[in-house]
Every structure is written in C-alpha cells, then in structure tokens.
Amino acid sequence: MISFSRPPVHWLEDIPSFVDGDKNIDHATVEAFGDEWTRFDSFSDQEIDTVAAEYFDILPAEKLREFKHAIDVGCGSGRWTRFIAKQVSSVEAVDPSEACLVARRNTADLANVRVSQASVNALPFADEAFDLAICLGVLHHVPNTQEALTSLCKKISFGGTLLLYLYYDLSNRSMPYRLLHRASEIPRKIVAHLPHKLKNLSCDLLAFCVYLPLIGMAKLTTAVSPNLGPRMPLSYYTNKSWNIIRNDARDRFGTPLEQRFSQIEIENMLHTAGMSNVRFSNNAPFWHCTAIKS
Ligand SMILES: C[S@@+](CC[C@H](N)C(=O)[O-])C[C@H]1O[C@@H](n2cnc3c(N)ncnc32)[C@H](O)[C@@H]1O
Known part of the structure; x- marks a missing residue:
C-alpha cells in the first residue's frame, strides 16, 4: 500500500481517520451519506457489473489493468473500490462519512485494499502518489468543487488518469x-x-x-x-x-447539497486542476469523463 503522509488523528474502529477540520466539506451531507450507505450496504456482483459497465465504459478492464496504485475518493459503500481492486495492484479507498465502515466490510476479503476516513481536500498521501484516481458522484456534494478537484488531482502522477462523474446541468435535455x-x-x-x-x-x-x-x-x-x-x-x-x-x-x-455542471464547466475545472485530454462518455450517467495529468 502507499504510505500515509501524516499519522491518523484518531481511529474509527480499525479504520485510520484523518478527518480534522477540513473546510471544504458539507457536514449535513456527509452525515446523510453515512446513514444512506449504512442502509444500502450491499450490492450483488451482478448489480455492480451492470452499473460498472456504464461508469467504466471509457475505462475498460484491459485499460484498468495498466494501473498500479489507485485511489477511490468518496468511496461510499466501496462498490467501485471492489470493482477496480480486481484489476490494479492496490487501492486506497477514502470517505469522510461512516460509510467507510461499510466499505471496510465490503472489501474485507481483498488484501490489496485499505479504507481510511478522509476528505478530498485533506488526503493523507504524498502528491503524485497514484496513477489512477476515481471519484464517482462525489464532488457535486462539496461546497467548492474546483478546490476539491485541484486537491485530488495533485495526488495523481504525471501521465496518470482520473475517472470523474459529476451531475450534469441537463442542458442536453428538452x-x-x-x-x-x-x-x-x-x-x-x-x-x-x-x-x-x-x-x-x-x-x-x-x-x-x-x-x-x-x-x-x-x-x-x-x-x-x-x-x-x-x-x-x-x-x-x-x-x-x-x-x-x-x-x-x-x-x-436525501442529500442536502448538490451542484450541477455543464461539460464546458467540467472541462475548465479539470484544466485548472492540471489535467488535459478530457474525454466525456456519450452515455449516461451524465457527465462522466476521463482526464490525464499533464
Ligand atoms: C453519492 S455517494 C457516491 C459513493 C461512491 N463513489 C459510489 O458511487 O458508490 C457520495 C460520497 O461522497 C462522500 N463525500 C462527501 N463529501 C466528501 C468530501 N469532502 N470528500 C470526500 N468524499 C466526500 C460521501 O460521504 C458519499 O459517500
């Protein structure tokens, strides 16, 4: 696994916790997710595969296998951590809510996964530590999405890949x-x-x-x-x-804070965060895209 860049501030059962005064976090939203993932705490492999085929259509298994160290930011129940752990060498899964207890349970059989309690603006890893980052359905739930994206992209190595999903602003709808x-x-x-x-x-x-x-x-x-x-x-x-x-x-x-973005806004935020080669999927869920650290 990747070494932590600082010691945990405390422990949530056996999970190292780094949640300590991050400002870019909506506490009511994080608490709501803690409750949500405690209720929806398991998915069958078939359910995961059906939805994964949509999220990962632009990052198929043969491509995933090229990555070594991955991070799943805002991992929730750990369903995508589980999915990518089959393909890469190691996965660090982080979430600031009590969902990390659910993710820990759902990945307990996978030796190449570690779950921590942490928020996107205060990730406890060195810059450029990961060649793959996934962040699916998370950064529209933080107060400042640009700040969160910039902080996350710092952890990606040059040439590394981000798979991102942010709620769309429905501008492509009637x-x-x-x-x-x-x-x-x-x-x-x-x-x-x-x-x-x-x-x-x-x-x-x-x-x-x-x-x-x-x-x-x-x-x-x-x-x-x-x-x-x-x-x-x-x-x-x-x-x-x-x-x-x-x-x-x-x-x-059930989520107090949600934001929505156009493709152009997402592309601009990614460029500001040091990413290039932004590639959107034409398929739902809208918008999910990949980008490369440059
Ligand atoms: C809609 S859920 C998505 C979970 C998972 N990625 C999935 O697709 O199954 C959003 C997750 O973002 C997490 N989250 C909210 N604020 C966050 C922050 N500041 N940093 C990291 N994760 C955050 C929540 O706790 C929640 O688990």
Whole structure:
C-alpha cells in the first residue's frame, strides 16, 4: 500500500481517520451519506457489473489493468473500490462519512485494499502518489468543487488518469424534462432536511410512487419508439434493480447539497486542476469523463 503522509488523528474502529477540520466539506451531507450507505450496504456482483459497465465504459478492464496504485475518493459503500481492486495492484479507498465502515466490510476479503476516513481536500498521501484516481458522484456534494478537484488531482502522477462523474446541468435535455427536474427540487429541499427515519420513508415512497411509474412509462415508450424511450425521464433505470432504484432515490432526494455542471464547466475545472485530454462518455450517467495529468 502507499504510505500515509501524516499519522491518523484518531481511529474509527480499525479504520485510520484523518478527518480534522477540513473546510471544504458539507457536514449535513456527509452525515446523510453515512446513514444512506449504512442502509444500502450491499450490492450483488451482478448489480455492480451492470452499473460498472456504464461508469467504466471509457475505462475498460484491459485499460484498468495498466494501473498500479489507485485511489477511490468518496468511496461510499466501496462498490467501485471492489470493482477496480480486481484489476490494479492496490487501492486506497477514502470517505469522510461512516460509510467507510461499510466499505471496510465490503472489501474485507481483498488484501490489496485499505479504507481510511478522509476528505478530498485533506488526503493523507504524498502528491503524485497514484496513477489512477476515481471519484464517482462525489464532488457535486462539496461546497467548492474546483478546490476539491485541484486537491485530488495533485495526488495523481504525471501521465496518470482520473475517472470523474459529476451531475450534469441537463442542458442536453428538452424543456419539459428540465421543468420536471426543476419541480423535483421542491420535494428534494424538504426531504433532504428531514430526520433520518422520515427521510428514508419519504425516499422509499418517492421511489415507489414516482420512480416506478416513470420507469414503466420509459419502458413502454421504448417498446413503441426505441428512439424516444431513452429521452424519457428516468429511462436510465429501465435495466436497474429495485435496490439500485431505492438507493438512487435516497441519494437524489436525501442529500442536502448538490451542484450541477455543464461539460464546458467540467472541462475548465479539470484544466485548472492540471489535467488535459478530457474525454466525456456519450452515455449516461451524465457527465462522466476521463482526464490525464499533464
Ligand atoms: C453519492 S455517494 C457516491 C459513493 C461512491 N463513489 C459510489 O458511487 O458508490 C457520495 C460520497 O461522497 C462522500 N463525500 C462527501 N463529501 C466528501 C468530501 N469532502 N470528500 C470526500 N468524499 C466526500 C460521501 O460521504 C458519499 O459517500
């Protein structure tokens, strides 16, 4: 494994913890994720492989095998840590929330994985320590995404690769789609601030009463018109399990801080962070891309 650049400030069970006064962290959001991943703490290999095929379409297994030392920043339950650990020599998985306990459990059988509690702006590793960094669905949940990205990219060696996923600003969607999304912001702002039990119940209700009917409509539309179907709201979930749908409804409606970006904004932030060769996938989830440290 890669050596730590400083000693842990304390321990969370057997996990070294480096969380100590980082300013670029939204504590309500991190606490919400701790609860979320404790609830959604396991995924079948089939569920992981189905979603991984989408996130990793621009970084396939034969390419992953070229990397040695990887870091998974904002690892959550550890599902992508598990996925890449099969291909690379070692993976450092970090998350500032109690999700790191879940990630630790989910990767306990993998000798080449170490889980730590740490935040993106205060990673306890030397600069340029990793030739691969993945950060999937994380940096739209921090107060200053540019600052976080710059800090993360410092840890990538020259020529190393970043796989990044940030929520898109829906600029590639139709007006009705954008309006529907804007309307969903109203329940989101209420539900995200509810106490955990009520929040979980509300998100389950939304998954059942809103997600399932919309997914059903997207399926029907696809059967009638294969071109129109993928443009329907929530069509992304037509091949996803109920577990993934519930988890994503909890993720979307239960998280206090979320930001959204256009491709140009992401590209500019990556350039500012010292990355080049930005390559976006044309497929959902939008936007995920790779970039090379230059
Ligand atoms: C939507 S989850 C994604 C988890 C995982 N990457 C996945 O795709 O399954 C976002 C994760 O980002 C973590 N996170 C939030 N703020 C962070 C920060 N400042 N530094 C690192 N991770 C953070 C949360 O604790 C949460 O586990």
